[in-house]
Every structure is written in C-alpha cells, then in structure tokens.
Amino acid sequence: MASSFHRQSAANRSATRGSHRVAAIVPLPHHAVVAAVAAAAPSAPAPTPVPASKLIDGKAIADTIRGEIAVEVAAMKQQYNLTPGLAVVLVGARKDSETYVRSKKKACAEVGFDSFGTDLPADVSEEELLKVVEDYNADPRVHGILVQLPLPKHISEKRILDAISIEKDVDGFHPLNIGSLAMRGRHPLFVPCTPKGCIELLERMKVPISGRKACVIGRSNIVGMPVALLLQRRDATVTIVHSKTPDAQRICSEADIVVAACGVAEMVTGDWIKPGAVVIDVGINAKDDPSAKKGYRLVGDVEFEGAAAKASLITPVPGGVGPMTIAMLLQNTLESAQRVAKGESVTH
Numbered sequence: 001m002a003s004s005f006h007r008q009s010a011a012n013r014s015a016t017r018g019s020h021r022v023a024a025i026v027p028l029p030h031h032a033v034v035a036a037v038a039a040a041a042p043s044a045p046a047p048t049p050v051p052a053s054k055l056i057d058g059k060a061i062a063d064t065i066r067g068e069i070a071v072e073v074a075a076m077k078q079q080y081n082l083t084p085g086l087a088v089v090l091v092g093a094r095k096d097s098e099t100y101v102r103s104k105k106k107a108c109a110e111v112g113f114d115s116f117g118t119d120l121p122a123d124v125s126e127e128e129l130l131k132v133v134e135d136y137n138a139d140p141r142v143h144g145i146l147v148q149l150p151l152p153k154h155i156s157e158k159r160i161l162d163a164i165s166i167e168k169d170v171d172g173f174h175p176l177n178i179g180s181l182a183m184r185g186r187h188p189l190f191v192p193c194t195p196k197g198c199i200e201l202l203e204r205m206k207v208p209i210s211g212r213k214a215c216v217i218g219r220s221n222i223v224g225m226p227v228a229l230l231l232q233r234r235d236a237t238v239t240i241v242h243s244k245t246p247d248a249q250r251i252c253s254e255a256d257i258v259v260a261a262c263g264v265a266e267m268v269t270g271d272w273i274k275p276g277a278v279v280i281d282v283g284i285n286a287k288d289d290p291s292a293k294k295g296y297r298l299v300g301d302v303e304f305e306g307a308a309a310k311a312s313l314i315t316p317v318p319g320g321v322g323p324m325t326i327a328m329l330l331q332n333t334l335e336s337a338q339r340v341a342k343g344e345s346v347t348h
C-alpha cells in the first residue's frame, strides 16, 4: 500500500514541481488515499528504517558480557568461596535515579553478585551519608561502592566521592583513577563505566581505533574526558569539543569515530558526521512524545535518523551505551573481588 502511494505521488510530483500538496488536489484512487492517511497518522511519515547492519546493539553486547561475568562468578565461588558484592547508595527520590538503581540491583542478582543498598532521604546530612560510605568501606562483603549521582545540592559530591575507598571505587571517579588514565605506563585500578563501555563497543564491533581521528563532544569528568583519554591510549588522534568550541560541527565532521556526550538532546545532526564514520551516542534525554505510553521517549545527544544515514555504524538510544554502563559496573566489581580473592595489593 505504502509503496503504491509513493509511486502515485511521484508520478504526480513530476507535474507539479515537487509539491507534496498535490496529493490533496489531484484525485487519487481509494487505496492510495487510505495509504496516505495511514502514512500521515499519527504524525510525520515513518522515516526509512536504519538497516540492522549499521546498528551497534549495545543491549545484546551487554547481555553477552553479563553472561561471561556470570561464568566467572560461579568459578570464583567454587575456587575461593567468595561472592562479589556491590553496594548502591541512593539519596532522594529522583525517578530516573530510582530506575537506574533498580536495574543495577537486578543486574547484580542475575550474575550472582550480592547487592547491598541504602536509600536515604533527600534531606540526609553530609555526615550521615559519609558514615554510610565508611561502613561500606569497612565491610568485607562489599567489593564495589556506587553513590548514585547527582546528589542533592547541600551535599558536596567531591567530599563523598573522595571518601569512597579507592579499592572499591568501581565507578572509577577517583582523581587517582583519572590521573592514571592520563599517564603513559600507568593503569587505573578502575576505568569509569560509561567510557569503558564505549571502548568495549568499538572493540567488540572490530572498529579500528589506532591511527584514526576521533572527536569527543563533551569534557565532563565522568564521560567526555575519560573517553577521550581511553581513545588516546589506543592511539587515536583525539579532539575534544565542548560548549566554548567555535565550529564544533566542522571539527566533528572530520572524525572517523564520534563520541557524543554533550547532554543536549539530538544536537549532533547528520551534518556533523563524515560519511562512513562510527557514532557512539552516550546521551540519555527524555523527549516529550504524546504517542508514547509514558508521555516521553528517550533520545540521545545524536539526531539518530540523520546521523545513521551518514554513519557506517551507530549506537541507538535506548539500547546502546546505557546497558554497557551497567555491564562495565559489574565487570569492575568482579575485578575488585578477584583482586581480593587473589590477595593482590593495590598499587598505582
């Protein structure tokens, strides 16, 4: 049906120099009108689907990694009688944070980890939160501690994150971890989860990194800067663009690999993408969508359809980097438990 409408309108178009309104003024056969109405409802015509061969299926890759982790956990229980444990601390009742924390706990259960959780009210004092972190630092059942961000305004994020014992900092946010990432010959204890997930996607998709031009859009401590450092460690030539960069679009359009982490919904359009580039979209933004059950849907920092038309490979949102972040959190927690099991001392 849809194709017959397209054929019909194409025929009409030649007589009217491309105006789509022709469909309304030139009588169409009944079946074409039905197709036109279907195509117009509920809003714009559906875009051409992105071929599966272009998609980086982060959810499937994360599922594979979680399967690999579950095997390691079972072996560790056998060999060392030790179960990895992750503690997740949530302050306040932000809906998105609650959702993430729930999925982290579920992911722990699925791979056979113990999970510990502390939910605190939004008005908890900094001292009380510090006490929770210190208790987890001292608890031998806990190999990883994650304090869900953002924290309420009255609490110093820096003070809390600095209090997490470096051997349990599975988020990899400690300055020593980031510092090690920036130095040749050094290896951080934990690589931050989202940046690690981006690299894992490139590696599992066999995307060459060495010698390629990469553009990272964003320079935050938790995504942009560490992802740029990781790409650079793998011998990419990396340019970081940020909110004060003039001509970010032109710079980006020269890159073979683009990592978008600017926190601006659908900012990176097709014009930013060099034909054949690989696009990793870290962004998670809620966009109003009355046709969606929840009234919104998730979109990335990349305008997906336009970028996909240019890219050779692209991550979707949801189902791209997000699930990898959780898989990498599990992997970091497993590594932490393995260090304990093997009695490895922690040095930088």
Ligand SMILES: NC(=O)C1=CN([C@@H]2O[C@H](COP(=O)(O)OP(=O)(O)OC[C@H]3O[C@@H](n4cnc5c(N)ncnc54)[C@H](OP(=O)(O)O)[C@@H]3O)[C@@H](O)[C@H]2O)C=CC1
Residues within 6 Å of the ligand: 194, 217, 218, 219, 220, 221, 222, 223, 224, 241, 242, 243, 244, 248, 260, 261, 262, 263, 264, 267, 282, 283, 284, 285, 301, 321, 322, 325
């Ligand atoms: N999938 C996942 O697991 C995760 C997803 N996210 C998502 O990733 C995105 C980035 O997160 P995060 O790094 O925490 O965000 P931040 O807001 O901390 O940082 C955004 C960065 O983008 C830069 N930026 C902002 N506007 C522009 C612009 N117009 N042009 C170029 N650069 C710009 C900022 O520049 P400047 O430094 O100059 O201000 C800043 O460096 C968000 O969409 C977030 O929701 C985050 C964590 C995990």
Ligand SMILES: Nc1nc(=O)c2c([nH]1)NC[C@@H]1CN(c3ccc(C(=O)N[C@@H](CCC(=O)O)C(=O)O)cc3)C=[N+]21
Residues within 6 Å of the ligand: 099, 100, 103, 146, 147, 148, 149, 150, 171, 193, 194, 284, 298, 317, 318, 319, 320, 321, 322, 323, 325, 326
């Ligand atoms: N200490 C700390 N560490 C974090 O790693 C951390 C944090 N705080 N605060 C918030 C951000 C955000 N983040 C995400 C994790 C998973 C998905 C994810 O799984 N997203 C799914 C969709 C989930 C949905 O449907 O809502 C997807 O993209 O497919 C998204 C975002 C971790 N963060």
